[in-house]
Amino acid sequence: MVGETALAAGLALLTGSAEYLTGEGLLRTLLFALAIAVLSLVRRTLPATVLIAAGALDAATSGGLLLIVAAWSAGRRIKGVLRASAAFTASFVAFEAINLVENRSAVAIAFSVLLFLVMAVVPGITGRYWSQRRALMRTLHERNAQLLRERQMIARQARMRERQRIAQDMHDSLGHQLALIAVQTGALEVSRGLSEQQREAVGVLREASVAAMHELRAVVGVLKDGTVDDGAVEEARAESGVVAGIDGLVESAAAAGTDVRLVRSGEPRPLGAPADHAAYRIVQEGLTNAFKHASGARIAVGLYYEADSLVVEVVNGPVPKGGAAGTAAVSGGQGLTGLRERARLAGGMVRSGPVEDGGFRLAGVLPYGAGPGTTLVGAGDDLRQQPPATAPGDGQRVGDEPVIDPLDPREEFKNIMSVRRSRGCLVGCGVGLLILAGLAVLAVLGVGKLFDEMKKASIDPGVYRSITVGTSEDAVRKKLPSGESFLTSGVKGKGPAEPAGAQCLSLLSTDSPDDIDRDRVYRFCFKGGKLIEKREFVVRND
Structure with a gap:
């Protein structure tokens, strides 16, 4: 809201200042400034209406910035190519209609068409490209997120099938062997041929095999569906808790001698x-x-x-001396x-x-x-070999950095989007450079054309003073430009009345008055092949 308000105030101030400096009345200046401020504030809600109104207002005022802003918003917000084309066409018609009322020369019309292309069409196309690019990136984001979700689902299903297969193999193989060990050691424990020490050692083996069966049940439950069987948890709690479980391990080891x-x-x-x-x-x-x-x-x-x-x-x-230091038992090394x-x-x-x-x-x-x-x-x-932590003194403590998982789909998508964003920036910069180059060429051509028109329409005051009444028309015209320019179209018919039956040539002075709203005009009137009158006067710009 602050940005939009500041933009509206800036456009109104620039337009009002330009109108006031050209000599327009205070009421007209305030009305135009207020209209431009209101249109700038509602351009997001009514983009087509504001674009058309901006075309008419900018042609009638000396501002011209509202049309650029309105064209940018209209290019981004008007849905549909036909609707956008119709809005820009209507704005162009309004822009040209106001210009034709003030100046109907061919050069002025061509210049106004070029001006509309630069001020309205180029910003509109740029805004539309930006909007479509954002929509495309949003669609790609959603599509990629969907693909990542599907990939995660497939990976979870594959992991679940593999875990179920491993659980089934463990249950069928290890479960059978542990059950057999428990049964055999239980039978051996009650045998009469064992000594008390041997019977105690066999009891330790039986308890260990039973505990291993309980843990196997818990592990198989986790592998099958990611949850632990409540019964297995209760049975294995003594073996898995820190206090009770470690006490049991130490007691079992001590009982084994x-x-x-x-x-x-x-x-x-x-x-x-x-x-x-x-x-x-x-x-x-x-x-x-x-x-x-x-x-x-x-x-x-x-x-x-x-x-x-x-x-x-x-x-x-x-x-100890005489003790075994080998690796007689089977070891996986893991x-x-x-x-x-x-x-x-x-x-x-x-x-x-x-x-x-x-x-x-x-x-x-x-x-x-x-x-x-x-x-x-x-x-x-x-x-996973994370990057090293930031050294102290960089504004954060060691270890405060977020850990990035290279396998995280969000990080993978971030990498993909960074590549696409860089490519999009390159394309956008290329298009922007082409547009700037085109505008620079048009500006150079326009400046050159303007100088040509000034040569055709203006003379130095010294040339005016060197010409005397009564000189032949041919001699005078050799010293003067043709005067066929859109710059002199606004001064024809103004000033003192022309002599009856005379043909007059009106030219602008290179030495203009201090008031930028007025022009100094030199008029030469010919009759019978001679210069019969020359006049100097000041006219108001319209």
């Missing part, structure tokens, strides 16, 4: 589901690796509740990689490596909640 202890510090605080599950898996993987690679070594499991995160670590000592990804998705990180005494340490840092400032992922753990 391993020297393992659990250390806690700090006030326990709840974690989110991803961090909770990641903590349990870190302890589970650390104990498993210690069993496989450092059998018989002492193991310490630590849960340290810090101010902003939970630190989980599993540290095993060196392999445990630590999976842990790092789990911790990254939970906003934390995992580190592992040997310690000074020859043992090995696996530790994870997991934030209590998700949100800004809690992400602890380092650059080395960033699997």
